Amino acid sequence: MTTDELDPLIHVPTRLKIVATLAALPDGDTLSFTRLQDMIGLTPGNLIIHLRKLEEADYISSEKTRNGTVSITTVALTGPGRKALDAYTQALRGLLGGL
Amino acid sequence: MNHTPDTAAAGNGGSFDPQQAAALLDQTTQQARRKLAPSPPWLLATRAIGVLAALGAIWLSVRGQHPYKGPTAADAPILIAFIVLNFAATVGVRERALAGVRGRTRLRPAEITIMVAAFAAVPVLMWALAANGVSFAWYPTTVLIVPGLAWAAVSARAGWRRCGMGLAVAAIGVAGAFAGPTGSWAVAGVGLCAVLLGKAAAVAWRQRRDVAAT
Numbered sequence: 511m512t513t514d515e516l517d518p519l520i521h522v523p524t525r526l527k528i529v530a531t532l533a534a535l536p537d538g539d540t541l542s543f544t545r546l547q548d549m550i551g552l553t554p555g556n557l558i559i560h561l562r563k564l565e566e567a568d569y570i571s572s573e574k575t576r577n578g579t580v581s582i583t584t585v586a587l588t589g590p591g592r593k594a595l596d597a598y599t600q601a602l603r604g605l606l607g608g609l
Numbered sequence: 610m611n612h613t614p615d616t617a618a619a620g621n622g623g624s625f626d627p628q629q630a631a632a633l634l635d636q637t638t639q640q641a642r643r644k645l646a647p648s649p650p651w652l653l654a655t656r657a658i659g660v661l662a663a664l665g666a667i668w669l670s671v672r673g674q675h676p677y678k679g680p681t682a683a684d685a686p687i688l689i690a691f692i693v694l695n696f697a698a699t700v701g702v703r704e705r706a707l708a709g710v711r712g713r714t715r716l717r718p719a720e721i722t723i724m725v726a727a728f729a730a731v732p733v734l735m736w737a738l739a740a741n742g743v744s745f746a747w748y749p750t751t752v753l754i755v756p757g758l759a760w761a762a763v764s765a766r767a768g769w770r771r772c773g774m775g776l777a778v779a780a781i782g783v784a785g786a787f788a789g790p791t792g793s794w795a796v797a798g799v800g801l802c803a804v805l806l807g808k809a810a811a812v813a814w815r816q817r818r819d820v821a822a823t
Binding site: 513516521522523526527530531533534535536538539540541542544545546549584586599602603605606 | 625626627628629630631633634637638640641642644645708709710711712713714767820
C-alpha cells in the first residue's frame, strides 16, 4: 500500500482538519462558517478556498441564509464526504499497519 | 472533481506523511468532539456529585424520622441551590458548545414543549396517586418517572442508544417505589449519581477513541 491510495483532496492538513471537524457532528447537523473558522483557526479567505475545493467534490455542502441584514453561511459534511473520510481513514490504517 | 495534490499551494508545507495525517486526524476529531459536546464528561460528573450530595444530605436528615415527616425546612435551600446551579451550568455549557450548530443536536420547540409538559405533569401525577392512596405518591423517585420517559422519547430521534439515560432515570423512579419514603431519597441520590457517572464515562470514551488508531 502506498500514499497514492490516500484521497489527495483530503490528504492536506487544512482540509483534513475541516473534514474531521465536520465529521464530529451527527449526520444532518450543520456548522456555521464562523464557528468552523474559530475551531480550525484559519483566515476566512483561506477557509473559503478549501471549502470550495471540498464542495466541488461534493464532500461538503454549504447554505447561505439571510436573517434580516445578517447572512449566515452553514456547512455540513455530505454522505459522499463522510464515505470519503471513512475510506481515507481505512487507507491510513492500512498504511500504518504495514509500517 | 479536483483531485490535484495541492499541499504546497495551500500553504501547508511540503510533505505530509501518513503518521502525521493519522495524528492530525485523531487530534482534530477528539478536539471537535470535546468542543461540540453539549454534555461534556466533566459537567456530567459534577452533576453526579452534586445530586449525590444534595439528595444524600436530605436522606441523612430524614433517616432518623419515626414516623417519616419528609424533608425539613433546612433541606429546601440545598435542593433549590442544586437545581438552580445545575440548570444554569447546563444551559451555559450547552449554548457555548452548540454555538453555530444547527440540526438534530439542538432540541426542537416541540421537544422542549414535551419536556416542559412532562415536568408540569409530575405534581399532577403525584397528587392523583396520593388521592388514590398510593404509598409512593410523594416519594422523590416518583418525580423521575415521567420526565425520564419523556427524555427517552425525545432522545429516540437520535437513535435507540440515546434512550438509555432517560430509561435509566425512569427505572430509578420505579425502583424507589419499593424503597420506602426514607430509602427513596438514597435510591434517587445513588441511582442518579451512578447513571450520570456512567454517561460521563461513556462520553469520555467516545471522545477519546482514536479514529485512525495511531
